[in-house]
Amino acid sequence: MDFLPTLEASWNQKTQQHICIIGSGPSGLAALKIIRDSQQFKGGLWTATAFEARDKVGGIWLPAPPISNPPSTPLYDSLTTNLPHPVMAYTSFPFPAGTSLFPPASTVLKYFEDYAAHFELNEHIRLNTPVLSITRDHTAGKWTVCVRALETSAEETHDFDYVIVANGHYRLPRLPATPGLGEWVEAKRAVHSVYYRNPSTFGDAKTVLVVGGGPSGQDLVTDLLASGRNVVHSVTGAAPENLHDGRLKVRGRIAQYGDLDKGLVTFEDGSEESGIDKAVLATGYKFDFPFFPTSVLRPSIPPPVPPLPGALYNSTYHIFPLARHVFPLVGADEFPSSTVAFLGIPIRVAPLPLLEAQMRAVLHVFEHPESLDPTQEAIDIISRYETLRARVAQQRASSSPTQFPDGVDGPISGPSEDPVELAIAAAWHRFEGHEQFQYRDAMHAFAEYPHRVPAWEIEMYDAKGILREEWRDLERLGQAEEWVKDVGAGEGEKVAEEWVDLMRKLLRRAEERHPERSRL
Incomplete structure (x- = not known):
C-alpha cells in the first residue's frame, strides 16, 4: 500500500544536530525543556535555539x-485561566x-518566566x-532559517537540522462571512476580540453585541455587564432568553448585520435586535x-481524500x-516528516501536558525517524477523515443544507468551496470528550515514555465548569485565599494530592449548594 514517498532520514548520532524552535511561548518553552532533558542534548549531540519575536517569554x-494589526496577543485585563491550574x-x-x-494572566506569565x-x-x-x-536546502539536507535581529535590523541566515514550529495560533483573527459585517467593521462599529482589553474599548456604547459562546465570549459578557452596559450575546444554537432583568439578551446565530x-442585526430564526452601538x-x-x-x-482547503495530497x-x-x-x-520533497514538527495545534485541550507529550514524540522521531510509519499514519489520517465526514453529513442532514456548520464561518477563498470539507x-484538530487524554497516552507510548494521564486529571477536567463557578463564588465572598492557603506546600507527589483534595472539597461544596445537580 504505497501512500507516500520514502521519508528523508537525516539523523546521524555522530554529528552534532541543531534544532530551531520558533517562539518562546508555552509551546516553545516546553520544547526547550524536553530537549534539555534528552540524553542527546546532555551528550552534546543536540543544540537548540529558540527565536522569539517579542522582548520576553510567555x-x-x-x-x-x-x-499593532493584529495585536501580538489577545490578552484582556480580566482574563483568568478556564482550567484549574493543577490540570x-x-x-x-x-x-x-x-x-x-x-x-489571573499575570500569575500565569510569572509561572512561565519561573519555568x-x-x-x-x-x-x-x-x-x-x-x-x-x-x-529546505535539499542538497545539504538542512533547513535554512532567516531571522531579523530587531535591535540592529540585520537579517541573519542559519542552517538547522530540525525545525519545531511553536509560534501559537491566537493572533490572526477570524471574522465570520456574515452578510453586512464588512460594513460594520469598516464603520468601526464591529471589532474582533483580539483588540479588546476592557469595557473602555467601547467608549460610551450602551449596548454591545458579543458574538461567540466560547470562554472569551463569556468573559466579555461578564465584563460588559459589570460595567453597566446592556449586552446581546449571539451563540450558535442558543434559545432566545432574557436575563439580568433584560440587560442580557441571549440570541442564536446572526444571519445579517443590517442598518x-x-x-440592527437579524438572527437565523428571523428575530431582530436594534439599538446596538458596538459589536x-x-x-x-x-x-x-x-x-x-x-x-x-x-493556503486553501485540501482536496478530498483518499489519497492523501502530496503537499501540505x-x-x-x-x-x-x-x-x-x-x-x-x-x-521528503518540502517537509521531511522526521525533521519538522508543529506543536500545540489541537484545541479544546489542557495544553501544557499535551505539549510535553507531543515534544517527547517529536524527539523520538528525530532520533528514530524509522519509527514514523508513513503507511500506517496515512491510514489513520484517512480513517479520521472518513469518521468526521460521516459525522458532518449526519449533522447537515438535520440542519439547513445552505448553512455552514457550527465552527465554520464561511468559505475561505470563494463560494464554490464545499461546506462539508470546511466542516x-x-x-x-478539535478533540472531543476524552480524546485529548487518549491522545496524550498514545503519544507517550509512541515515545516509549512511561507516563499515563492520572485519573484525577480527567475527573477535574470534566468538572472544570463547576469548579470555576464555585471558585468565583468563593472569590465574591472573600474566602478564596483562605481555601488555598498552604495548599501545594508539600513535596513530591504530595503537591498534586493536596490540590486534588482541594478540588474534591470544592466539588462537595457545589453538591451541597446545588443538590439538584447530583440527581441529573
Whole structure:
C-alpha cells in the first residue's frame, strides 16, 4: 500500500544536530525543556535555539496594547485561566503553593518566566528576533532559517537540522462571512476580540453585541455587564432568553448585520435586535505561519481524500496532512516528516501536558525517524477523515443544507468551496470528550515514555465548569485565599494530592449548594 514517498532520514548520532524552535511561548518553552532533558542534548549531540519575536517569554500571556494589526496577543485585563491550574500546568512544574485555583494572566506569565529560569531555558532563547522565512536546502539536507535581529535590523541566515514550529495560533483573527459585517467593521462599529482589553474599548456604547459562546465570549459578557452596559450575546444554537432583568439578551446565530443607523442585526430564526452601538466578535483565530512560502504551505482547503495530497495545506482551520497532528506527511520533497514538527495545534485541550507529550514524540522521531510509519499514519489520517465526514453529513442532514456548520464561518477563498470539507477542516484538530487524554497516552507510548494521564486529571477536567463557578463564588465572598492557603506546600507527589483534595472539597461544596445537580 504505497501512500507516500520514502521519508528523508537525516539523523546521524555522530554529528552534532541543531534544532530551531520558533517562539518562546508555552509551546516553545516546553520544547526547550524536553530537549534539555534528552540524553542527546546532555551528550552534546543536540543544540537548540529558540527565536522569539517579542522582548520576553510567555507568548499570549505576555500583555501588549492593541496597537499593532493584529495585536501580538489577545490578552484582556480580566482574563483568568478556564482550567484549574493543577490540570493546566506542565507535569514537571506545579504552580506555587497557595496559587488561586483559576489564576489571573499575570500569575500565569510569572509561572512561565519561573519555568524558563528554573530549567535554564533563557540561554537558548533569542528575544526580539522574528523568523522571516524557512526553506529546505535539499542538497545539504538542512533547513535554512532567516531571522531579523530587531535591535540592529540585520537579517541573519542559519542552517538547522530540525525545525519545531511553536509560534501559537491566537493572533490572526477570524471574522465570520456574515452578510453586512464588512460594513460594520469598516464603520468601526464591529471589532474582533483580539483588540479588546476592557469595557473602555467601547467608549460610551450602551449596548454591545458579543458574538461567540466560547470562554472569551463569556468573559466579555461578564465584563460588559459589570460595567453597566446592556449586552446581546449571539451563540450558535442558543434559545432566545432574557436575563439580568433584560440587560442580557441571549440570541442564536446572526444571519445579517443590517442598518448601521438603527444598529440592527437579524438572527437565523428571523428575530431582530436594534439599538446596538458596538459589536465584538469572539469568533476565534486562524492558523498562520507566514514564514513558510505559500508554494510550500498552500493556503486553501485540501482536496478530498483518499489519497492523501502530496503537499501540505493550511486551510486556516487545520494543517493537513499531519501525522499525529504534528508531523507533515507529504514525503521528503518540502517537509521531511522526521525533521519538522508543529506543536500545540489541537484545541479544546489542557495544553501544557499535551505539549510535553507531543515534544517527547517529536524527539523520538528525530532520533528514530524509522519509527514514523508513513503507511500506517496515512491510514489513520484517512480513517479520521472518513469518521468526521460521516459525522458532518449526519449533522447537515438535520440542519439547513445552505448553512455552514457550527465552527465554520464561511468559505475561505470563494463560494464554490464545499461546506462539508470546511466542516471537516474545522473539526480536524478539535478533540472531543476524552480524546485529548487518549491522545496524550498514545503519544507517550509512541515515545516509549512511561507516563499515563492520572485519573484525577480527567475527573477535574470534566468538572472544570463547576469548579470555576464555585471558585468565583468563593472569590465574591472573600474566602478564596483562605481555601488555598498552604495548599501545594508539600513535596513530591504530595503537591498534586493536596490540590486534588482541594478540588474534591470544592466539588462537595457545589453538591451541597446545588443538590439538584447530583440527581441529573
